[in-house]
Amino acid sequence: MKIAAFGHYPIHRPLHGGQRRVAAIARQAREAGHIFRYVPIYSTRGYPDGSPDEQRTAVPMALLPRLHDPQRREDLHISDALAAHPLIPGLIGELRDFAPDAVQFEHPWLYPLFAEALERDPILRRARLIYSAHNVEAALIDPHWRAQAEALEAALVAAADLVIAVCEADARHFACQPGAPAIVVAPNGCWAPDPEALPPAPLDGAYALVAGSAHPPNATGYWASFGEIPGFLPPRSRLAVAGAMTHLITTDPRYERYAQMNAEFVAPLGVVAEETLSGLLYHARAICLPITEGGGTNLKTAEALLSCKPVVAMRPAMRGFEDAEGLSGVHVADDPVQLRRLLRDAMTGAIGSQRRPEDVAQYGWPAQLAPLMSRYESLAA
Structure with a gap:
């Protein structure tokens, strides 16, 4: 055809x-x-x-x-x-x-x-x-x-x-x-990661990956979920923010008001190449989906699931992926306080993931x- x-x-x-x-x-x-x-x-x-x-x-x-x-x-x-x-x-x-x-x-x-x-x-x-x-x-x-x-x-x-x-x-x-x-x-x-590939680490230290486009609800979710400073993170860990949403965050007065402290807790990466994104997913301690509104389904949710890393998500991020909520390492929050606690636990290793590629192949x-x-x-x- x-x-x-x-x-x-x-x-x-x-x-x-x-x-x-x-x-x-x-x-x-x-x-x-x-x-x-x-x-x-x-x-x-x-x-x-x-x-x-x-x-x-x-x-x-x-x-x-x-x-x-x-x-x-x-x-x-x-x-x-x-x-x-x-x-x-x-x-x-x-x-x-x-x-x-x-x-x-x-x-x-x-x-x-x-x-x-x-x-x-x-x-x-x-x-x-x-x-x-x-x-x-x-x-x-x-x-x-x-x-x-x-x-x-x-x-x-x-x-x-x-x-x-x-x-x-x-x-x-x-x-x-x-x-x-x-x-x-x-x-x-999303496309499944190459099991033979070992991409280089784009960042040093422990980080949770947050990625998204310049779609305004991505910024809304960030502020609702993390507040003006993600100070709930454990010492020597950061939020790595990738994609065009980075500009929405870093130019917001709420970010600029606490620029020095945000520099400690946030690694703003902007739009990254596909190879860099693969490295960010592979080496992340956790993938966070701070989505609080919007429609349709989110590609970043599929990407997070196929990473087999711990996923910490606000419930709207699971729209269309509800059957994945029972998988190992998928942690869903109903409010920002719960999300921050779950993300901190993921960063300290208190919660983890045992997902295997075959468990999530249906999301490719x-x-x-x-x-x-x-x-x-x-x-x-």
Whole structure:
């Protein structure tokens, strides 16, 4: 089957969870024998490192000021910014030449740019329409824009032949939408660590790893879970904070107010290469998931589970991974006080983990995306 997928970020060098999920779907689809063509339409301000082929479909420089207008949302209004630009008719022409069996949208934001062609073009209207939902977008958006996001998401669900949900809760939400099609649940996952690899240690000393993107709920969870200073940690241990969430933390007045003390307890690493992340996971004393809100499921949870290290998580981090709560070394807290106690115990060795790779193989991408690959096969039949 030929699948054309559209998203609003490149995946050549996947860093945040959305990029990793799309890259994993593309890889698994190709390994299953499908022709999977992914086209990103994105801002180079947010993603300056797309491949040459990806940069070909980036938002033109002249439109970036409009796209990044502080009175608008980049994702919600990207279709408005591009509606009259010749980039889109060109892409529709390329899509027609490709003659896909299915057209898949990662998130709903780009759908309005192609909706009319998918409905009326004699070649494109034969393609199955797939909405690959990374979460319930309208539930996470600023209330000022919520109605607009709800309408967009509802229109795509009603037009789709298939909706991909990341968890059962999201699937139930989409199933209640008017005109909802078949829904497949394909949870988030990660790639299993190489058992033969021994990555170098990026940090000296004992540390608990906290990683996340610049998604605002990641910072919210950090402050709710750890407070202004993570002074509950045992002596000579730190929180290693990796990913784009680092900038949200270190530029916050709460961090800067106690900069000297935070320098003792926090190792801010920023966005790190894949090899560095592997080293951080391998050498961490514990993996902490201070997630207190948000939707969908979290790739960092799968990553933490597959590390086989002690995992200390706030309960919302286990959304979609509830069956893992009974595994060895998985410790779930219902409030920040309990999380800090559990994390301190993990850092001192009072609690540990006996998980084995075979205990958590079901959280790797091949297993998590297997239901989607099966549904692709049924669409192609």
